Amino acid sequence: AGARRSVIVVGAGIAGLSAARALTDRGHDVMVLEARDRIGGRIRTSDQWPDAPVDLGASWIHGVDGNPIADLARRAGARTIPTGADDNTVYGTDGHRVGQDSADRIEHWRNAIAAALAEAQDDAEDETPDASLRSVAEHAVNWSALPEADKALVASLLNDYEHEYSGSADELSSRYFDDDAKLRGGDVLFPAGYGAVTDYLTRGLTVRTGQVVDRVDWSGAGVTVTTTTGSFAADHVVITVPLGVLQSGTIEFTPGLPEDKSTAIAKLGMGVLDKCYLRFPHTFWPDTDWLTYVPALDKPGHWAQWINYARVAGQPILLGFNAAGFGRDSETRSDTDLVAEAMATLRTVYGPAVPDPLDHQITCWSSDPYARGSYSFNKLGSTPDMRDHLAADLADRIHFAGEATDRMSFGTVHGAYNSGLRAAAEITG
Template structure:
């Protein structure tokens, strides 16, 4: 049921400012006829310079189509964001992995960009229990056994149920939660939180029927030691991109589209909207004649999840030389700092990356940086002892609080169906086209899904 094996953690990782290509030479200027209005009935406007928007613009520009990309941020990449805060150590605050390199278009782009990749191995993992002791063979078998029971329970429910329910409710009912010991509850909770890291939504709201409806991912997972920005830089090269333009309103009629930002108004024949699902849900951008009912329903019912990161830089390495580390907390600390990746194996520097997903990931966004680091260090000291060194630096994400993301990536919430992603992707009156990871029915939550959605929208325009 998992697209990746249990304990193989996911994350559409998310970058502080990266070493991005210069956009100053790429910005489109106002027309000579009217300095406040850019007009061209043959032009296409792309809203958003994330991977889907850049894919759409690149596809159209390479075929001679006039394209202008409007981006609210003062950088490109969207939820791909490579931090250059630490010299010589680019870190991805957004998307981190190519998930499944077999026949993956992002792998092909990486080769074109000559971007080095490093495999992360799910079998290279060290586990720890609530008291900090290392998971032994018997305990590892217990974790696997409970995971198998959870997967069986969810598979049976998908085969037989005629109505939706939450992942948690199905698992707890099938495993007779109230009769279990605290130790077993902790192991099951650890498995439930793994679903949250994989899919970004809370298991209290994740659809038991459709949470794993995406296509299987084939091949190894790889990271970019030089940062994911190498992919977005490649796509953006030579494009007309206007950063710092916050789109407010999109209107259309039989003659074309009008896109109003906080700085200007743009006219074109078509618009490709790549706003994240969370931004559409927030209603920050209004649509002139209104969106079709089935598209509004899809926006309302699909879920936007959270996966946040906390990079901790230390003066030395004090952890094992494995790719992954996992921690099984007590039940009353559900979802707190359960998954870590050893970034030193990628960067050669003493850095750990901790993840927090779903409800706890949202909770930490309201904390100060100091409180988040102290919380993370509490877990690390439980595992490695109170005498480990304090971090000399940190980098923290808050994707749900980002007004231009409103979350990390989409998931299938109770009451939603996979077909709603088709409704979200559908063009409106052959003028307004939609792209983004949430619009890809088979590969939502992934960079390659977002990229392919941009190509699909560009082809709609070209056709």
């Protein structure tokens, strides 16, 4: 500790920027290499609609109490507004608002599934094998005995889980379902975009964009990082590329990664959550935060969750989500096709007179070569220890950060941010 080190940080997402910020502020010689032509990674504010800067990646600060991102947002002067998951209007498959009776049954099943998941977590102590969210949930609600209409309501509950955790109900581990630590204080959104936070963090850092890293050589004394345009040597490297990029094997490590790290990379899950913003000539939906549609049983996940973005942007915009299997599938289809399908759902609910959207923005996080998914989840067959294996440094020279390395707050901006600070501390001692 104390000596000035040279450090290469791979990736200018929030994890890379937080590591680079901490190391630069402590006087180390830091260079960030970023594949894309922009900073921010999975935080990305679009400038397509100048009067409505919408977020294509992360939206919320999840829990403002004690959240370092809330502190950064304040320092960056970024405006935030509170949102709640409870302010939700739910529509049945027929397009009508669900009645109190259905709402009560949904609540009953939600509680039954939550209790079954809590029980599955306790099983970690014994020898019972882990099971998927779907099998535990279906058992908890006595699925096979349910009438079709009730099955659709339960499927839409599972769909909520898929949206939150981005993995499919068949792949989400029930035992390690909720190992993430939830912060209190409520969630907030950024009306002018999350990008203010990454812009603020980047001030004064050395970032080289357009540098796709394809090789990390740690066979000598230091580390040599090779990109498509050149080679860079340093005492340390901090790798912050997403889990999906590590899984794709596009970065070669010489010597290769140890077995526990390779296993962690292979077994942890990288999920999908895509967004679809539709901009209309005027609003035609009620003024609640969320609008939920219960899809037909044979169309699970289809256009089920919408945010009333007019509340955030002050413009007539809806934000729909596609997660897990449906998200991955939608990335193979054309925008025209997806918008038409979304509109069919919206017209089922709000009537045939609903106008076509003026414009749309649709994300493809899973096919993006520098993301290869939205965020990580605890997949059946993985254990939380694997996140520690993913995070562990190699020979005090190669350090790993990024949301997937944070055992408690994976899948979040603050988890990624904290992982960058952890990697910086490994270097400064």
